[in-house]
Amino acid sequence: MESISSGRAFGGVSRVPSDVKWRVPPSADLQAILSSGTADESVVHSRVRRLLERMHREGRLNSATSATDIGVVMDEIFPLPGQLDQAAYERYLDPTDRTMVYHSVRDAYTTPNPADRADLATAMQDAAATAQTVSTDEPGLRAVFGPTEWSTAQAGYRLINNRLVAISADIEHRISTDYNLDAQETFLGGWASFGDQHIHLLSTVVSDPLTPRSKVTLLHEAAHLADSRIDDHGYYGTPGFEAAEEAIKVNNAAHYEELPRRTWGISSYVGQTFTPGLTSSGAPLTTEEQIRAGGVQYYRKAWDAASDFDSLIKDVRRNQLDGTPLDGATVARMLEVSPLMDLTLHEQMVSPPEVTRLDITTSESIVRAMSIAKRNVPNVPNVMPMGPFLSTADEIAAGVSLAVDAAMAAYGGLLGDAARDRRLVDWLHDHYRNVYP
Structure with missing residues (x-):
């Protein structure tokens, strides 16, 4: 799954009792909309059809070999005006599959389970130590951030270390996660609020935090907490990433990933010097x-x-x-x-x-x-x-x-x-x- 991180600063999120829903709505939910007249039947049908088309395109429907024509599927699901056939619906949509089922708004924004917190704290401390170590690597800092901004990046890494250490000691109040898989559905690796000094993480990062890729996400989000100027100006590995101007790199969270990635053995640019306007091959864009x-x-x-x-x-x-x-x-x-x-x-x-x-x-x-x-x-x-x-x-x-x-x-x-x-x-x-x- 693509892991995308965002530095957006959301406001506080209220927590309310669970609200059960599907990645495509449950049959009872759709039937309720049809019966209540909240929206015209043709509107409901057209929206459901679009969702099924998008899921089928990714091979996410059951019985996909027989679902080559979504029109046929729609006829099976909605056999009569105002009615939905639950059995037909669930032939294509497994109600036990969490990638199809949206279980709970509360679970989409909640505190990490106690069982996950010890390893998460360890991972944050490991990432903090790496940030501190690379801050002393002047040749590496110059290679990635350039001769003008390397010292600014050095200070950034030291702030990242500080933020990770502080948050690792207060996971219950400073970290939230998504056990509902919303972020997995939308490819959102996490977000961070500088004002609140809060990080929201993909559930797989929380449940398996000690991998290098999970620690990259922790470090990326901590970069947003280190300085309000550190934003998302381009994600790691995208076209032109290594060719960005120095002023962009020093204020881009993904560029702070590079030296730790080299340490952890998952860099896409091992040993390279990033030169504004030049690709990895050394040629201009x-x-x-x-x-x-x-x-x-x-x-x-x-x-x-x-x-x-x-x-x-x-x-x-x-x-x-x-x-x-x-x-x-x-x-x-x-x-x-x-x-x-x-x-x-x-x-x-x-x-x-x-x-x-x-x-x-x-x-x-x-x-x-x-x-x-x-x-x-x-x-x-x-x-x-x-x-x-x-x-x-x-x-x-x-x-x-x-x-x-x-x-x-x-x-x-x-x-x-x-x-x-x-x-x-x-x-x-x-x-x-x-x-x-």
Whole structure:
């Protein structure tokens, strides 16, 4: 699974009683929506069909060999107006499989189990010690961060050491995790709040923290706590990572991974000196490489914003379960995004709209798609635009646009219309770090 880390600073997350739901909603949930008239039957059918299409595309449905036509599956699941056949539904969707079942909002944001805390503390202390050790490696610091910023990075590693040691001593209050597998579904390795000095981690990092890759995640998130300027400007191993400018590297959490990765034997750039504008081969980035790097960055921001919106509507769902009224700005933002993502909110007969389990699973699928499309960018063909162009920057911008469309087409599309797909990706990209009202 792709492990992606984010430095977003979310607000406090309320904890409420469990709210059972599926990655695709349970049959009883869908039947309740149909029976209550919350949304028109055609709306429910269209949203369910999209979810099934996306899951089938990844081979995530049971009886997949017989499910080559989702229309046939839909006819089996919804045999009569207003009715859902539970047995048919569960032939394709195993209710015992947690990758299909969304169990609990509470479990999506909770304290690590006591049984996991000792190893987690040890892993954090190990990562802290490594951060302290690499801070004394001046040749390594110069090789990765450059002759101008190496001493700033040195100070950064020492702060990372400090943060990891402090948090390892207070895991119960400073670490949260996701035993509900939301993060696994959306490829979110973790996030960190500088203001709260809090880290949220993928459950596999918490349950198996002593591996080098888990310690990389711990160190990455601690980098966000070390200095508010350390953000996510590009993830490890993406096109152009080694060619970033010094001012970017010293403020990018993923670049702080490199020297510890070399220590732990999992570096992709062993022994290399990172030179701004040059690839690992020592050659300047070609126009095509710059285009692909730009396409990856475009989707990175779209994925990040989609993750934020996914968090927003889950916050709203918690509040609705808790009886907390919604503020007008939040309702307006949800209604703005709903038609872009094909949620049900703008189609509902009630006001304010209810965040249904169908909306939550649809939102998750959008986040997932943005990450998968991002991974397609380096390999899609025909990203070089036709000229002439007034400048290289204009050519790169045109190429990035082609790469964004091609990567979504390679995914298979989201909404059944390429123009609508692009409007959604553009909205998300343009609202990077500006989703919450």
